[in-house]
Amino acid sequence: MRRTVGSSAAPERAAVLAVLVAAFVGGAVVANRLAGKPVPFLRWSVLRFLLGSRRLVREGRVGDGREEALARRVVEVARPGDLDGVIELIDDFARRTSFLMNVGDEKGLLLDDAIVRARPLRLLELGTYCGYSALRAARVMPPGARLYSVESSAANADVAQRIWEIAGVSDRITSVVGSLGDGGATMDRLAAEYGFSSGSVDFVFLDHAKEAYLPDLLRIEDAGWLHPGSVVVADNVLTPGAPDYLAYLRGEEGRRWRTVPHRTHVEYQKVLPDLVLESTLLGVAQP
């Protein structure tokens, strides 16, 4: 009698391989921890983040409660009104406790500088998460400026709102739950409730679903909300990557847009590269 060795051995081999890989990765994480975490992304909280990537795309949360834990930490530890202290506390939480997909401190400086240069009065952010980049924006915005931060997850928007209140910036930021690609509801709300109108938006920060960067920029352009001199900053153009957005701005370079690329790193480590694009609307096509 012939034995069907191949069909029963394959799942066993896969199971053994999975156990070996898990043991290797687990050992590497433990060794990294014992050595004082010299490899920043070889941490359980980063691996958990990567394992939760499908949920992350669906819900905008990792799924282990780290966003709520951050809000609790800020409420318990931060001094009310200490904006710098809250930003540092969030960076520290992301480095030592649980990795967070904030723009982070290195790329955050690029965002700060772009806002300082543009001196915008009306800012639009797509992708609030826990409100970290909004805190940074609020710190450097000129007096009288307001940031509208659009977030598809109501739970994330709630975490951000609690953090902004502790930091003392909730009077300068408006949280909008929704997305520009929801068939017009959120764009209509921005127009009707918050006065978004022709040429009214000075600065946009794109930091939401990477495949939505280009369609949402085109929606904003089509709505006529930008004006010559409006600045759009986009995070994560290399990692995870927004290739169609990059190609669009390359094609428009010197015509409708002028873009400065900033080579940088993925948040909270210095190994994985990333690219932040800072684009200024020129407004008229040039021959």
Ligand SMILES: C[S@@+](CC[C@H](N)C(=O)[O-])C[C@H]1O[C@@H](n2cnc3c(N)ncnc32)[C@H](O)[C@@H]1O
């Ligand atoms: C990378 S995080 C934003 C980080 C934040 N800007 C910071 O630096 O602190 C991306 C966020 O975008 C949200 N998101 C995903 N798709 C979205 C969309 N189409 N519109 C608005 N928010 C979206 C996710 O729920 C998540 O909270």
